[in-house]
Amino acid sequence: MNAAVIEVLEKAGSQDPNVLKPAEQTLREWEIQRGFYTTLYNIFSNHSLPVNVRWMAVVYFKNGVNKYWRKNAPNGIAEDEKEFLRRSLITTFDEPVNQVASYIAEIIGKIARLDFPREWDTLIPTLLEVIRGQNSIAQHRALLTLHNVVKTLASKRLLGDRKMFEQLTANMFNFILNSWNTYTESFLILASNGADENQIREPLEMALLLLRILRQLLINGFLREDISKSEDIMLFLKVIFERAKAGLECRKTLMLRGIQIDSLDKFIIHLTKVLSGSLEYHPYSYVELIPATLEFTVFYCFTTAGMSFTYEKFVIQCLNLIKSILTNVNYRRTTGDGYMRPKHMEVTRAIQLRKEFFTPETLKEICSKIVTHYFLLTQSDFEMWDADPEGYAVDIGESPKYNLRACTQMVFVSMFPEFGEAITPVLIDLMQTYYRPVDPNDWGAILMKDAVYLAVGLAAFDLWDDVDFDQWFSTTLKQELEMKDSHYRIIKRRVCWLIGKWTRVKLDPKLRPELYEMMIGALSSEEDLVVRLEASCTLRHALNDFQFVSEEFMPFLERIFTLLFNLLREVTECDTKMQVLHVLSFVIEQVGENIRPYVAPLSAYLPSLWQISENHNMLKCAIISTLVQYVKALRAESAIVEPMIVSMVGLSCDLSQDAHVYLLEDGLELWLAVLENATVLTTGMRDLFRNMPALLDSGLDLVTLGSALNVIQAYVLLSPQEFIGEWGIPIVKGIKSIFMDLRVSDLAPVVTLLEIILKVASERGAQLIKTLLGRIFEIVYLDEDDASRLMNASLVVMARVLICSPDVFAQVVSELTRKIGNEQTEETVLGRLIDIWLRYMFHSVLEKERMKCLAIALCSLLNSNSPPVVFAHFSRIISNIVNVLNDIMVPSFNEEECPYDSLLLANYPGDHQHITEDDEEDYKSEHQTRLEQLCYEDPVHTVCLKDFLQNQLITLRRSIRNDQFEQMISTLRPESDQQLREYIVF
Known part of the structure; x- marks a missing residue:
């Protein structure tokens, strides 16, 4: 079989589809045959075969492990074959091709997750034995494999697996630590003695693999232990600072020699990851390392001497360490509930060490360096601004873990809760220095002003009492937005951003008209595109504020809406269109029907915008969300765009369309808005309803289910005759399947819909929903704890059934009696229902309408045809009425x-x-x-x-x-x- 499989694997690597597809089909047929994975192993372990064939073999082997290695997997690999493969995979570690070796290591890790230690107890001992040997390539491959095994075992979370990993860590931690020390020393000695790149690389890569293993062991192998009691672990953590310092010095020396080794950058980064992982998972044991960590990170991030050794990824890691120490929830005296933390002594010590380190002088130095160095725009910023202004302007929310600018901003903000008093004077001094408009030709002053404004905006909440923003707004900021020099685009963009930040913090409501006028100027077509986009965001903040008064905004509405619409048409990127469309949506939502005179151009543009969004589902979501506000504002007049809306809702709510995954929630909201504002049921709306049964059958989550039920309710009210006659039966069938799966506490929207049906259609409605009523009556009868919130609504449905159709009420009671069994009679079941009814009638505050409904239904029971059990409750019935x-x-x-x-x-x-x-x-x-x-x-x-x-x-x-x-x-x-x-x- 080897020859046949080799031939097919060669074809599977072909670029010709006519050769590739038959080969893939053949491999799919073989992958469930006995012995196939043994053959693949024989192929990729045969170093004499072409690399591409071996590569395809190892890839298919890995895919097969994913699909067929589990014991209960359909067409799973036979146990005897798995035993052979486990034994063979760790026989030799001499794979010469790095990519193939990496795949083999991943395969062994995946198998270890399933089989170690029960079926594969020899795995770890074998790997450690090879690592102790003298064959360098075998050592590297065994370490690579051990790293994958440890990483996969560390990810298991069951208690038994956690205990197993802790035992594994205890057995091998010291050996791995000693090996790491040996290889790290070797690499540093070779580098300092002028060895060539290849000589340095070998021990460095071994040290990096060992460090990765140590990180997994440290973070996940001592979760139930206080690592501060282990001298070896604490010594390891302390020596990391020395190793990182030596690594940075070595890196600088090598770069002066023209040598740059990626593994060295990764090694240094991973040293900081060990520290951050220890801080996250062992915060109380890490307390005494806080001073060393802060000294190390502050030296390399905020001193001239230290910064000469650094590179961006390393600085990000150091800044994140500082942020973690400042914001770690474990270093607060109380929990979120106000209770003292159990490790009170360690928390107190951590707070003390932070205060001792962050002296006013240190804080001043850090704050000044952040603002005057890290906050400055760079040449790459301006290149991107000019080359791709839309991409530069749209905030994509990069994570502080990976982005230097976001990281420095986070550190800056994190210092204020504890050290705001010391930092504020520094900011105020900087602000006073750059308070007045600067010379447009003074490039350095412009960059510094931008950085200072950034700092003042980020700290807006903390500077509330220290900055007279109203005066600043009406003088300097206003003047700067009126400047026409092209260099001032940097300041104008930052001023718009700054106003947006402070608008939600401290701005006199009387100044809002002035704000609208300033943003109109910033939105004009003569302005830089980045400035205009920032101005649109500032408007969004101003509109989305509790102090917003629509009457004050009306004089500016036409100009702002026109400028925003022009901006929407001018930008080309989908993300930018989404941002501007979001602002337009806010405008429409806030002014309501007052937008009617100005939306005609938008109505005409939306169809073409929808076409532009063909391959951008998030833009589709933004368009649909805007249309929701559009429909609510125009109400019945929105019928002019109904064909387009019907098409959008149809795409969003059609389960056969891939787009429904992204658009369903917004599509249901638009569907509901159209129905709620329609005066008649149109053909388009009638056709849309065909999607509803499939939606109900698809297993909606609670949010979309609630929206779907609201849509059904809107149809019931808009066209009750059609719903009861044509659509009711399939809808009730779909609701019934949902009804049985939902928890009682989640049934409220369904019960509300049933009440509406009973209000609209009375006796016919009761007949329609009769199959659902058994569940309602059962909820009342069982009187379970989780039904208490639903009880009153369920009682109202029961009452309405009794009022509009006593026959259906009797039939449901009879069916419930049969379901309960246990020799219960219809009279005893009815008696319990009445008893619970009377007990819950005033259980919680009900609207008067619902209480009267319940009382009318009770009155209807007071007739001679009622069974004796009714009159057994006569006094309580009368009392409640x-x-x-x-x-x-x-x-x-x-x-x-x-x-x-x-x-x-x-x-x-x-x-x-x-x-x-x-x-x-x-x-x-x-x-x-x-x-x-x-x-x-x-x-x-x-x-x-x-x-x-x-x-x-x-x-x-x-x-x-x-x-x-x-x-x-x-x-x-x-x-x-x-x-x-x-x-x-x-």
């Missing part, structure tokens, strides 16, 4: 007239504002109007509870013996009897 009457009956203005039902529409001819829950809300959609229209047929607003109760009791008295009725009345508590007779006569 009377309590509701006490809440809803209000005295008449005419003292001679009786109190009246405050929820009865007949008492408010021509004025139904009292039934609207959102009277003070500015935005009122067609959907809300339709909800209000339901009141005209809702028993809560058409049935007088007092009269209904009186009629029920009179009819009941006539249908049973008088003494029976009097006996029931006598069971009432005196206060309930008295209050009842104040409302009715029977």
Whole structure:
């Protein structure tokens, strides 16, 4: 088989699709055959074969391990073959090709994750034995393999695996540490003696692999131990500073000789990673290393002597160490709940050591260096500004772990909570030095001003009491935005950014019109594109503020919206368009219907923008989000763009389209906005509903499920006849499958939808949702703890079913009785439902409408056809109904007239504002109007509870013996009897 597999592997490496695809198909067929992986091993371990064939063999071997090595994997590799492969893989470590050796090491690591130590207890001893040997290439390959094994074993998180790794660490840590010391010393000696690059590289790469292993062992192998009690570990951590210093000096010497070794850069970086990992995972053991760490990092990051040795990645690592020491949550006296931390002594010591190191002089030096060195724009910044202004302007939020500018800003901000008093005077001095506008030709002054403004913006919250921003805003900043020199674009862009930062911190509301006027100038087409984009972001901050007043903004609306729209058309990158579109969306959201006169150009542009976004799903999301605000602002007038919206929603909510993964949530929001503002159901909206059954069947998360149910609710209100007649059955079927999978605590939106269906369609609605009602009744019947929040809503659904369709109510009770079994009867089940109903009716504060609904349903039970169990609760039923009457009956203005039902529409001819829950809300959609229209047929607003109760009791008295009725009345508590007779006569 070897020859055949070699031939197919050669073809699998071909660039010709006609050769490649049949070969791949053949390999897919072979990968489940017995002996295939033994053949692959024989091929890649045969050094006489071509490298490309061996490479393909090891790649397919690795893929097979991923798919078929697990014991329960379908078509898994046979146990005897796995045993042969485990034994063979660690027989020799003489692979000459680095890439193949790396793959073999990864394969062994993956197998070790599954089989070590039970099926492969010889793995680690074999590797350590080879490392102790004299064959240099075998040592390197064994170390490479051990690194992969340790890394994969360290990633396991089960308790048994953690204990196993801790034991492994205890057995090998000292050996690895000693080996690392030996190779590190060897490399440093060779480098200092002028050895050539190849001589230096070999021990350096060994030292780097050993250091990587040590890092994994230290971080993950002592999680339950106090490493400060281990002399070896603490000595290792202390010697890291010396090794890093020696490494940096060696690096500088080698560079002077024209030698640059990437492994040396990685070695130095990894030394700092050992420190950061120890600080993160063993913070209390690290406390006594805080002074050494701070001295080391501050020397290399903030002194002229130290900075001559550094390079960017190393500086980032050092700055992150400083940030970690300043912000480590374990070095705070209390937890987030205000409790003292258990390691109180260590925390106190850490705080003390920080304060001792960060003297006012040190803080002044650090702060000055950050602002005057790290915050300065560089030549590469200006090159990017000119070559790609959009890319430069859009903040992509680079991580402080990898980006020097973001890292220095984070360190700067981190110093203020504890050392703000010492840093603030330094900033104030710098600010006063560069307070006035500078000469446009003084390049150094411009760069320094930009850096100082950056610092003042980052520290805005901490400088609240020290900076009179209002005066600064109205004088210097305003003047600087009016400067026309091209060099001043740097300052103008920073001024816009600075205003955006301080707007949310300290800006007199009276100055907001001036801010809008300044941003209009910064948005003009004559300005630099980066300045304009920054101005748009500042506007977003100003609009997204609790002090925003739309009336103040209206005089500027037309000009700002036009400028933003022009900017949107001018920029070309999708990320930039998203940023500007986000600001436009904010404008539309904040001004609402006042945007109507100005949106025509945007309406015309959106279709072409949608085409531009064909391969950029995040831009599609931004367009859809903007349209949500557009529809809410224009309401029914948004029908002019309905075809485009229908197309967008169709793409977003069609599960057969790949884009739905990104667009579904925003698409549902737009779908809902269109429905809620529609006056009639159009053909496009009707066609969209075809997507809903598939969505319900797809297993939506709670957020998108809630949105989907809101969309269904909007359809129910917009076209109840079509929903009940055509769409209802598949939708109820989809909801039923969800209903059974959701936790009780997550069922609230479903129950709300059921109540709306019952309000809209009454008896037909009850018949439609009958299959869902069993779950509602069961929730009430079981009365579980996690159902308490849902209980009142479930009771209201039960009440509405009882009011609109007693037959469906009886059928559901009968079905519930059969499901419960245990010799329960329908009467006993009904009795428990009523008992829970009465107990929960006033369990929490309910709207008066819901309480009255429950009371009407209870009244409907008071007839001679009800089973005896109802009358067993007669006194409690009457008591609860009377309590509701006490809440809803209000005295008449005419003292001679009786109190009246405050929820009865007949008492408010021509004025139904009292039934609207959102009277003070500015935005009122067609959907809300339709909800209000339901009141005209809702028993809560058409049935007088007092009269209904009186009629029920009179009819009941006539249908049973008088003494029976009097006996029931006598069971009432005196206060309930008295209050009842104040409302009715029977």
